[in-house]
Amino acid sequence: MEEMGFRPWQKGSLHGWLTAAVRLLFLLLACSVVATVREVRGNEYPGVQLKVQNNQVVTDNGIVEITFSNPDGMVTGIKFNGIDNLLEARNKEADRGYWDIVWNRPEEASMFTRIEGTTFKVVANTDDIVELSFVSSWSNSSESYLAPLIIDKRFVVRRGSSGFYGYAIFNHPKGWPDLDIGEARIAFKLNGQKFRYMAISDERQRVMPTDEDRASGRVLDYKEAVLLTGPSNSELEGEVDDKYQYSCENQENKVHGWISSDPPVGFWMITPSDESHTAGPVKQDLTSHIGPTTLNVFYSNHYAGKDVSMSFRNGEAWKKVYGPFMVYVNSVSPEEDQSKLWADAKGQMLMETASWPYDFISSDDYPSAAGRGTVSGQLSVRDRYMENRDMAAGSAYVGLAAPGEVGSWQTNTKGYQFWTRADENGSFEIKNVRPGIYGLYAWVPGFIGDYKYHLNVMVKPGSEIQVDPLVFSPPRSGPTLWEIGIPDRTAAEFYVPLPNPRFMNNLSKNGIGERFRQYGLWDRYSELYPKNDLVYTVGVDNYHRDWFFAHVTRKTGNSTYVPTTWRIDFHLQNVNFRGTYRLQMAVASATLSRISIGVNNLSQQPPSSTGRFGNDNAIARHGIHGLYWTFGFDVPGSRLRRGTNSIYLAQSSSARTPFEGVMYDYIRFEGPPRMN
């Protein structure tokens, strides 16, 4: 950062053309001086030092000094830029930088366990790189709080690098006892005296309350949400704190972290690839939140529920590398704009992403570029009710995941996933794929449903696989009579209200940010529709304004809720009484829901219903989507009439909480098939 310390000439000391010429000269001189300094420094980065002591291991590359407990492999200290420890030294050593899991034996209660190494090994030790391994093993005689897994926690320190790398190899050998895993992540608890400003994206940045502020606040509808009353920073009075407001999708989770202003230092979690994260590119999870805490959550069932589970039965063998990620630290001089720390962290993220897969990782379980393959092809969409010719699957999401059913990637937890976006013509190239056998999956914004290639794809080191032209035929049985929403797997295009002013929260640099992340929106439905439920009239109403983003329960007072029934009114000029119409329904999230469909009659026989579905809890967690579902319901023409018709969407779940409900993605009513 030495070039940032350079101070140019004083403004106004020279005039006219002379000013310009002198400035140019100064600039040239200054640049060459700075460049020389940097070059010399570049060569002078000291080799990485390693000190192994009885109960700790210390690495020092002249930029950052890191201390690990031995053999536990907890990160206990990070010394950087004059700060003795970027981590919270008031916490116990095991509670500063650690891997943890939530797990259980079958049918038993789940436990939170920090992963403690039992053996320590130096895997690489040169001037250029040190790689450490802390292995936590298990045997029949282990303490009962230990999971039957072998977990190898690796840390890598490189010469000249402002930070360090980490990854973990999880191994459940064949024949080992059964277990379920509910969460696997690494957590860093930062120095609370220093880190007060959090950044998740360009917009999502703010001064944060402290752990103590949270402890003295008032718990709201659930324990994660707290109303701040009398926080140390009075500007935060009346805000809500809830860590789920800072979640993001895997595909966006590239860099997030914290800034200290005295001295100005940044601490960043960089994720160059989400191949080892769980359940695909749009799965959401926590990032950084109050504490100050910075996470890398590799697996959890947040925004998904028990549909995304990880169970090992009958001695199933499993091995997976989580990461590597990079912890990046940076600094500027006190006079400088601290927003440079975020900009610089983004720059580092781009460099890390460009050098993926890394070529400096020692484990054979992490293949380098030469040990990986490429899969490419072109996808088009066939929907004869939209176009006579096949359409390019522009911007399609195309990915490789464990072989399974259509759409199974969104619940797949054990394997790696490799996703890309197709170009405007539907052409795609998936690079750096680990060897293995995969299903090839896709979905296309603008169309409902999921695509899966009928063959599995086998990737070997160096493979360059070109698949046949792929054609996706989305669900469709007749011409569109009307539609509500945009098929994009979220409810973001619908009406998302402003929060209750009592729970307003400045989640972004410029105020409240994305509305759907605000607390308490579920109760806004009861305020907007205190007696009668939502009625949407096709051709008159506008879904941006008139379709509430979540079909929730209604509050009737005293924490009691009732199921609600929405109605869609539409006009039919003509009816084919012997034809079969179809209601296509794509759902972006569901929690303990069941939606019954009625056509001109709420108690129609036989009933049409989604059945009970969904556990993603995305309404309470401020996700604008959870898992994706599609349903199709045939409607006999005999149920319809000329003129005004109504379709009822009736909740028939228990409605015990305000969080039960669905977020629709898109609804379409189709006429009978054309005769060809």
Ligand SMILES: *[C@@H]1O[C@H](CO)[C@@H](O)[C@H](O)[C@H]1NC(C)=O
């Ligand atoms: C644990 O003990 C059981 C019975 O004593 C034995 O069958 C099993 O192989 C042992 N498993 C491991 C992983 O040592």
Ligand SMILES: *[C@@H]1O[C@H](CO)[C@@H](O)[C@H](O)[C@H]1NC(C)=O
């Ligand atoms: C898409 O196809 C058109 C027509 O062949 C071509 O001009 C265009 O460059 C293609 N786009 C990309 C991103 O390759």
Ligand SMILES: *[C@@H]1O[C@H](CO)[C@@H](O)[C@H](O)[C@H]1NC(C)=O
């Ligand atoms: C949010 O920010 C706005 C403008 O920056 C400010 O007027 C308002 O008081 C803040 N609200 C809270 C709850 O802090």
Ligand SMILES: *[C@@H]1O[C@H](CO)[C@@H](O)[C@H](O)[C@H]1NC(C)=O
């Ligand atoms: C709310 O609870 C109070 C006390 O339990 C009761 O008197 C009142 O009738 C309840 N109100 C409603 C709307 O259920």
Ligand SMILES: *[C@@H]1O[C@H](CO)[C@@H](O)[C@H](O)[C@H]1NC(C)=O
């Ligand atoms: C609705 O359907 C039920 C069951 O088929 C029937 O008994 C009832 O008459 C219908 N109501 C109307 C208004 O058509």
